[in-house]
Amino acid sequence: MIKLESNIPAGELAEKWTNYKGSMNLVAPNNKRRIEVIVVGTGLAGASAAATLGELGYNVKVFTFHDSPRRAHSIAAQGGINAAKNYQNDGDSIWRLFYDTIKGGDYRSREANVHRLAEASKDIIDQCVAQGVPFAREYGGLLANRSFGGVQVSRTFYARGQTGQQLLIGAYQALARQANVGKCKIYNRHEMLDLVKVDGKARGIIARNLLTGEIERHAAHCVVLATGGYGNVFYLSTNAMGSNVSASWRAVRKGALMANPCFTQIHPTCIPVSGEYQSKLTLMSESLRNDGRVWVPKKKEDAVAIRERRMKGNDIAEEDRDYYLERRYPAFGNLVPRDVASRAAKVACDEGNGVSPTGLAVFLDFASAIERYGKAEAYSQGNTSPSEAQVTALGEAVVKSKYGNLFQMYEKITGEDPYKNPMKIYPAVHYTMGGLWVDYNLETNVPGLFALGEANFSDHGANRLGASALMQGLADGYFVIPYTIGQFLSGEIRTPKISADTPEFMEAEKAVQDRLAKIKNINGNQSVESFHRRLGKIMWEYCGMSRNAEGLKKGQQMIRELRAEFYKDVFVPGELDEYNPELEKALRVADFLELGETMMVDALNRNESCGGHFREEYTTEDGEAKRMDEEYTYVAAWEWNDQGEIILHKEDLKFDNVELKTRSYK
Amino acid sequence: MWIIKFLTSSIGRKLIMSLTGLFLCLFLVVHLIGNLQLLIPDGGETFNRYAYMMTHSPLIKIIAYGNYFFILLHAVQGILISLSNKSAKSQKYAVSTNANSSWASKNMMLLGLLVLAFILIHMGDFWFRMKAEGGFLGEGWVAMLTYEGIGEPVANLYDRVVITFSQLWIVIVYLIGLVALAIHLNHGFASAFQSLGLNHKKYTPLIKGLGKAYSILIPLGFAIIPLYVFFTNL
Amino acid sequence: MKLQLKIWRQKSADSTGRFETYTVEADEHMSFLEMLDVLNETLIHEKKEPVVFEHDCREGICGSCSMVINGRPHGPMQGTTACQLHMRSFKNGDTITIEPFRAKSFPVLKDLSVDRSAFDRIIESGGYISVNTGQAPDGNSLPIEKDLAGKAFEAAACIGCGACVAACPNGSAMLFTSAKVSHLGLLPQGAVEHSARVQNMVNQMDKEGFGMCSNTEACEAECPKEISVENIARLNRSYMASIMGSEK
Numbered sequence A: 001m002i003k004l005e006s007n008i009p010a011g012e013l014a015e016k017w018t019n020y021k022g023s024m025n026l027v028a029p030n031n032k033r034r035i036e037v038i039v040v041g042t043g044l045a046g047a048s049a050a051a052t053l054g055e056l057g058y059n060v061k062v063f064t065f066h067d068s069p070r071r072a073h074s075i076a077a078q079g080g081i082n083a084a085k086n087y088q089n090d091g092d093s094i095w096r097l098f099y100d101t102i103k104g105g106d107y108r109s110r111e112a113n114v115h116r117l118a119e120a121s122k123d124i125i126d127q128c129v130a131q132g133v134p135f136a137r138e139y140g141g142l143l144a145n146r147s148f149g150g151v152q153v154s155r156t157f158y159a160r161g162q163t164g165q166q167l168l169i170g171a172y173q174a175l176a177r178q179a180n181v182g183k184c185k186i187y188n189r190h191e192m193l194d195l196v197k198v199d200g201k202a203r204g205i206i207a208r209n210l211l212t213g214e215i216e217r218h219a220a221h222c223v224v225l226a227t228g229g230y231g232n233v234f235y236l237s238t239n240a241m242g243s244n245v246s247a248s249w250r251a252v253r254k255g256a257l258m259a260n261p262c263f264t265q266i267h268p269t270c271i272p273v274s275g276e277y278q279s280k281l282t283l284m285s286e287s288l289r290n291d292g293r294v295w296v297p298k299k300k301e302d303a304v305a306i307r308e309r310r311m312k313g314n315d316i317a318e319e320d321r322d323y324y325l326e327r328r329y330p331a332f333g334n335l336v337p338r339d340v341a342s343r344a345a346k347v348a349c350d351e352g353n354g355v356s357p358t359g360l361a362v363f364l365d366f367a368s369a370i371e372r373y374g375k376a377e378a379y380s381q382g383n384t385s386p387s388e389a390q391v392t393a394l395g396e397a398v399v400k401s402k403y404g405n406l407f408q409m410y411e412k413i414t415g416e417d418p419y420k421n422p423m424k425i426y427p428a429v430h431y432t433m434g435g436l437w438v439d440y441n442l443e444t445n446v447p448g449l450f451a452l453g454e455a456n457f458s459d460h461g462a463n464r465l466g467a468s469a470l471m472q473g474l475a476d477g478y479f480v481i482p483y484t485i486g487q488f489l490s491g492e493i494r495t496p497k498i499s500a501d502t503p504e505f506m507e508a509e510k511a512v513q514d515r516l517a518k519i520k521n522i523n524g525n526q527s528v529e530s531f532h533r534r535l536g537k538i539m540w541e542y543c544g545m546s547r548n549a550e551g552l553k554k555g556q557q558m559i560r561e562l563r564a565e566f567y568k569d570v571f572v573p574g575e576l577d578e579y580n581p582e583l584e585k586a587l588r589v590a591d592f593l594e595l596g597e598t599m600m601v602d603a604l605n606r607n608e609s610c611g612g613h614f615r616e617e618y619t620t621e622d623g624e625a626k627r628m629d630e631e632y633t634y635v636a637a638w639e640w641n642d643q644g645e646i647i648l649h650k651e652d653l654k655f656d657n658v659e660l661k662t663r664s665y666k
Numbered sequence B: 001m002w003i004i005k006f007l008t009s010s011i012g013r014k015l016i017m018s019l020t021g022l023f024l025c026l027f028l029v030v031h032l033i034g035n036l037q038l039l040i041p042d043g044g045e046t047f048n049r050y051a052y053m054m055t056h057s058p059l060i061k062i063i064a065y066g067n068y069f070f071i072l073l074h075a076v077q078g079i080l081i082s083l084s085n086k087s088a089k090s091q092k093y094a095v096s097t098n099a100n101s102s103w104a105s106k107n108m109m110l111l112g113l114l115v116l117a118f119i120l121i122h123m124g125d126f127w128f129r130m131k132a133e134g135g136f137l138g139e140g141w142v143a144m145l146t147y148e149g150i151g152e153p154v155a156n157l158y159d160r161v162v163i164t165f166s167q168l169w170i171v172i173v174y175l176i177g178l179v180a181l182a183i184h185l186n187h188g189f190a191s192a193f194q195s196l197g198l199n200h201k202k203y204t205p206l207i208k209g210l211g212k213a214y215s216i217l218i219p220l221g222f223a224i225i226p227l228y229v230f231f232t233n234l
Numbered sequence C: 001m002k003l004q005l006k007i008w009r010q011k012s013a014d015s016t017g018r019f020e021t022y023t024v025e026a027d028e029h030m031s032f033l034e035m036l037d038v039l040n041e042t043l044i045h046e047k048k049e050p051v052v053f054e055h056d057c058r059e060g061i062c063g064s065c066s067m068v069i070n071g072r073p074h075g076p077m078q079g080t081t082a083c084q085l086h087m088r089s090f091k092n093g094d095t096i097t098i099e100p101f102r103a104k105s106f107p108v109l110k111d112l113s114v115d116r117s118a119f120d121r122i123i124e125s126g127g128y129i130s131v132n133t134g135q136a137p138d139g140n141s142l143p144i145e146k147d148l149a150g151k152a153f154e155a156a157a158c159i160g161c162g163a164c165v166a167a168c169p170n171g172s173a174m175l176f177t178s179a180k181v182s183h184l185g186l187l188p189q190g191a192v193e194h195s196a197r198v199q200n201m202v203n204q205m206d207k208e209g210f211g212m213c214s215n216t217e218a219c220e221a222e223c224p225k226e227i228s229v230e231n232i233a234r235l236n237r238s239y240m241a242s243i244m245g246s247e248k
Helices: A013-023 A044-056 A094-104 A111-131 A163-180 A246-253 A286-290 A300-307 A324-328 A338-353 A367-380 A388-414 A469-492 A503-522 A528-543 A549-569 A581-605 B002-008 B010-039 B045-056 B058-088 B108-132 B157-164 B168-195 B204-232 C032-045 C117-124 C146-156 C163-167 C174-186 C194-207 C218-222 C230-245
Strands: A036-040 A059-063 A184-187 A190-198 A201-209 A215-219 A222-225 A264-270 A293-297 A362-365 A423-432 A449-451 A634-640 A646-652 C002-009 C018-025 C067-069 C095-100 C108-110
Touching: A013 A111, A036 A044, A036 A201, A044 A059, A044 A163, A044 A184, A044 A469, A059 A190, A094 A111, A111 A163, A111 A469, A163 A184, A163 A469, A163 C117, A163 C146, A190 A215, A190 A246, A190 A503, A190 A581, A201 A222, A201 A503, A215 A503, A222 A246, A222 A469, A246 A449, A246 A581, A246 A634, A264 A286, A264 A338, A286 A388, A293 A300, A293 A324, A293 A338, A300 A338, A324 A338, A338 A362, A338 A423, A367 A388, A449 A469, A503 A549, A503 A581, A528 A549, A528 A581, A528 C032, A549 A581, A581 A634, A581 A646, B002 B010, B002 C230, B010 B045, B010 B058, B010 B168, B010 B204, B010 C194, B010 C230, B045 B058, B045 B157, B058 B108, B108 B157, B108 B168, B157 B204, B168 B204, B168 C230, C018 C032, C117 C174, C117 C194, C146 C174, C163 C174, C163 C218, C174 C194, C174 C218, C174 C230, C194 C230
Parallel strands: A036 A059, A036 A222, A059 A184, A222 A449, C002 C095
Antiparallel strands: A190 A201, A201 A215, A264 A423, A293 A362, A362 A423, A634 A646, C002 C018, C067 C095
16 A cells, blocks of 8 residues: 655644745755746646746746636636635634634545645735735725635635636736746647656656647656546536546556545536536526525425426415525525535435426525615615615615626526526536645655645545635645745756656657557547546436445446447547547546546445535434544545556544534534 | 837827827818808808918918828828728628627728718819919919908809809719718717727717717718708709 | 528638538527537537537636627627527527637637637736735735726626627727736736836737727627726727836
């Protein structure tokens, strides 16, 4: 078994990072100028890391499969970014953010990493403001906050419903600035197809120029992967169509470990599936749960009538509605964490109370918020006895100012007016907490290979809190990797420029070309898309919102069969040496077919329910998740060896500062 | 040099269009006020006196040459910009649409060329003949009068205007030219302010409204003259 | 619903393209891109090359879509990207013409995919605030008027899709450039470099071969984020002020 050394510094939790920063090895400026770093991915983590490393003086080569770094999927994050600023004077602190994150993650993340994340959160906001990110502000000109699920303070900074976009543009601009001075060289429309190791260390990548199909060798002193999550293994998810696991998975095939891959987050508020042709799912920001109330009809016959379009949500009398989150979790109500809200929606629909034609949707209703805001607004305008129509009009205006773009998005997709009728929502795959195993330095078990952001596993445990993904991506990129990369690179200052013409690179290039030719030459009859769709159905059915041992074994078998079929019957049109999106997709789906099996194995191994991982066999009497701390307080890191065997390695999680409790939002 | 860099930059070139355009807008007002004197029923005396003054003032002369220069600059620059813009668009769309912008805004060169042609015709009709009087076209195009207070003979331009505008085809040509001018101004007036960087939530609607009114009233004012003359001399 | 599609097919950047006609069976709940997915699946089954079109997030924010639908970038709906367009906007029997964005500075790469890297180069020329990581003062040390922050946000909402260039009969990138100049220049943090930024970005924009703005305002009409031409005016006056007012 590989010994997984987390390299957490000694000392008090709150001082670990400060002391570590003060004592770690540095690379002098004259040496930085000689060192090259490859960064793959230009989302929040990748762009911020590349820009910061460039500012520090390293020579950075940045790779993205997109046509521009700005298109990375961080751009789609809507709600906001958490920071322990306590600007609202509501009792927030680094400790509280740390604690909420550990608790929200159901005690499956590393204390030290999470504490560092909470510390960095404050600097992120400052940095982003300085870059010109137009965060929402109060009338006094100071930064505004809102609250998100799973917490009782208001610590989320936001830019309308486009926070991810604004933060990414900030990081992209910082990267552009370094590109302008030549410290970062951007390789757009290049996809990493393999990792190259020399003497056991990560020294470069093999990339395909997506326009010409040319296979290129790129060498550097170390490689940083910031390639996002793997939610698209489910085919339908809120991820972008291009989001994929390939860079991470290629690293796994070169010896890196995949940690906790079964920890996937199902987001409770997405627009439900409308048909077979569906290509992706659209998220409605969690911030909507601040004001929207989630319900289903109490009576099955009402639900059936709605499904058959004989009745509308508004036709159901107040006493016939089941506001199930408020009923089951009075303390947090509609703002319970995502995993809890998603499962509750599934339970409601499984009981036969779903409200869309497929039976898989619940209502998210703004009527009472519109009324409440409308009355307050009328009152503030001096109208103490407003008519119902006035209240509605004023209330709708307030709701519009808060969530206008989300409501508009909903209307565009569904053709229904969410101001007049309650929205229909259903959970969908959104984020993957699992990822490449990394130590405190964000270095994988392959020396010189780092993983940042959603691509690593480190900070969110078994469930991520809302508005924490942006925080983690930027913390890793701006404030962690620029320090911790020095721990590795300080040992490389005598290493001359790495050549991309060594046998290791040549072999890797050849292997990639063989792999491409192999897939192209199958020349079967089924499209890549059809395999992906089938994989997604298997994953959702057996490794989705709830899982059981029998289903997981079955799912694993089905994926193996599907994989075998893929290598017999897939058809990739076009040529290898041209712009060929189908080929790109084929390579990604091939990797998903291996990852999917690993997820099943991981989920089967973890005989407990925690966070996003819900095993039907492990529940409390009232149907809540039941953790098995005695046996499973560890990180499951999986190796995929050359024989295709999936081997478990464990890193025990130690909790010295928080007590493991049953999460309760009741 | 910075000034050359500025005036050859995309924004600088538009600035030239804007400033010359606005100058010409101002000129149109002055020109119209002068010409409306043709409608005063005094046998043309007011108008002829005004024309005499305009042709004999050194200051006006300088302004007039400035005016010709601006017309040329506006036209030449406009043509060059349009050609360069055409080449920045690699290929036209198979489906064309006016859903996203006004027809006028997309056809300013065409409209401008029509207006230019009209100006040349107009100047040929009056300005050139006046200049050429006594020259290679010989004498006698215009009759001479004497007015009290002016110590030399005054050309009876009023008479020439009446003769010219009594011909239907000329009136039609003028009307076409003025319609082109109206459409050109319809986009050009407000556009000039935008190019100058003058766009404001409060004032821009006013400028746009003014532009629409201007683009209708000024050409209408000019059109009244040939129509009035034509119909009163039937 | 049954639709006729006239789609621009072009093998590569240096080959000549032409329209090809396809029929496709669509559902009114489908998104426009899902309708193209259906077409592509059919083509793949017939062992033909699918239509290449750029897409990624499919929720209107990444800016990848680059197609002109019936003469309009991103199609007929106001404030909508092609991926947000749904087939309920069309009728059974319609013929839909789909072309790539057209501009000299956006050369076609394949079918409906174009090269928009000129936009990246404009940003690289100055579309940022020069602040290194770690240099920032506290986020609340600089109060910014709410409305001003809102205005900056509206300009910053640009997704870099290039519909403005595609819609402009001159292939001008003024809306894109001015949105960035406004986003950064309106904020006090960005005002410091405003003058130099404006000159650098306009120079780069001109160098890329984009056309000149003739205020058709087609860009604003087609912008999926409804960015205002007010920003263009701001760029115009900022550029003049920068050239005439600064020492550079």
